[in-house]
Amino acid sequence: MTVSTLIGLESEPLANPSASKESLVGLDRSALADRLAGLGVPERQRRMRVSQLWSWIYVRGQTDFAAMTDIAKELRAELASHFTLARPDIVSEQVSVDARANGCSPLATAREVETVYIPEADRGTLCISSQVGCTLTCTFCHTGTQKLVRNLTAGEIVGQIMLARDRIGDWPGATAADTRGLPDSERKITNVVLMGMGEPLYNFDNVRDACAVAADGEGLSISKRRITLSTSGVVPEIPRWGEEAGTMLAISLHAVRDGLRDELVPINKKWPIRELLQACRDYPGLSNAKRITFEYVMLKGLNDSVDDAKALVRLLAKIPAKINLIPFNPWPGAPYECSDWEQIEKFAEVVNRAGYASPVRSPRGRDIMAACGQLKSASIKQRASQRLAAPA
Missing domain, CATH: 3.20.20.70 (Aldolase class I)
Structure with missing residues (x-):
């Protein structure tokens, strides 16, 4: 069995995150920390939050911020309003x-x-x-x-x-x-x-x-x-x-x-x-x-x-x-x-x-x-x- 999947993309990569939700998929830890800083997450919390996000995204494959139960509810809502995990x-x-x-x-x-x-x-x-x-x-x-x-x-x-x-x-x-x-x-x-x-x-x-x-x-x-x-x-x-x-x-x-x-x-x-x-x-x-x-x-x-x-x-x-x-x-x-x-x-x-x-x-x-x-x-x-x- 060989499975071929054809994927449709936007005509251009996202150039203006404010015009549409940016995906966190593909970002490294440093970039994730930058996005959290942009949401006002205190510096002392960022390393922990990055680790939590990393695990949810890349270990468990989560696509819904609401399911990230070890992250504060308010932060989950902020993440969902600004970013996506869509494939x-x-x-x-x-x-x-x-x-x-x-x-x-x-x-x-x-x-x-x-x-x-x-x-x-x-x-x-x-x-x-x-x-x-x-x-x-x-x-x-x-x-x-x-x-x-x-x-x-x-x-x-x-x-x-x-x-x-x-x-x-x-x-x-x-x-x-x-x-x-x-x-x-x-x-x-x-x-x-x-x-x-x-x-x-x-x-x-x-x-x-x-x-x-x-x-x-x-x-x-x-x-x-x-x-x-x-x-x-x-x-x-x-x-x-x-x-x-x-x-x-x-x-x-x-x-x-x-x-x-x-x-x-x-x-x-x-x-x-x-x-x-x-x-x-x-x-x-x-x-x-x-x-x-x-x-x-x-x-x-x-x-x-x-x-x-x-x-x-x-x-x-x-x-x-x-x-x-x-x-x-x-x-x-x-x-x-x-x-x-x-x-x-x-x-x-x-x-x-x-x-x-x-x-x-x-x-x-x-x-x-x-x-x-x-x-x-x-x-x-x-x-x-x-x-x-x-x-x-």
Whole structure:
């Protein structure tokens, strides 16, 4: 089972909190203390009140200030009059395999992001977005055909995690309305990957702040070793990310020659493979216990030869790495085909013999266009499908 949730957002992030209620979701402790100061909470009480709010918001997932029974009634009312704990709106939700869809509504704009939950027997991975659309134009990626609308705020990024935990009953004492396919573990979301819509390093500060909230051991408590940021290769920001955020890193590589990577991942023209791999070698904290994942989409006749596999092994020499082979997931109008399975196995054998773990990622969510490389705002998907269905 793979669950894809499409989230509708405002056209712009909240710029004027006085015009509408500001959400406390995504704020760190310092920002929460500032908001309490604005309500007149005495300085001597703020640390305690911040701790109480933090627990209600990030440990128990509370959405109603009135339920925060260890906070004074008057303060709860003040909080409710100025702030909200609301989650992003769900535009539509689909469940892979049985194709169950909920909450579909007509779409007039492309102000949505997609969040995908991928459960397995012992863990659950949540794939979240960092931008509405994408500034990059990777030719194998459906998201890359949608122009960038805007960056997500830290609250909107954290809000995707909160919303997913609401939907699958991943708060203490909560249960999901539908438990089919959920992991047989206490935590239903064990891993978070920034592999959804957008290039996260082009929204550095908001993504960093959101990851800090997610990794806080007294809140959502998702270890930094279970948060992975995937980048197409924004080379100057890679060491900074390691220093300031320290999560796991994944590189969207997909080619072993600059000429082909220039086509597949055009950012390569600015920062070619040699510079990208040097940034990886210099990534803070890199070790066998903290390996970089290199993502490699398998494209028939383009990058899937045995010679390509041998070149990949040579390129990654002396980088503690895992190589994630991704069968290409088709989308309407895609200019590529997925490599034959026999060829993927030959490629993987070369990489494995060189000592690299090289799992072949099982396609998940293809039937609902929620697989790797298929994410896109539903309004854009809808127009594409209409074009394909139109008579010639």
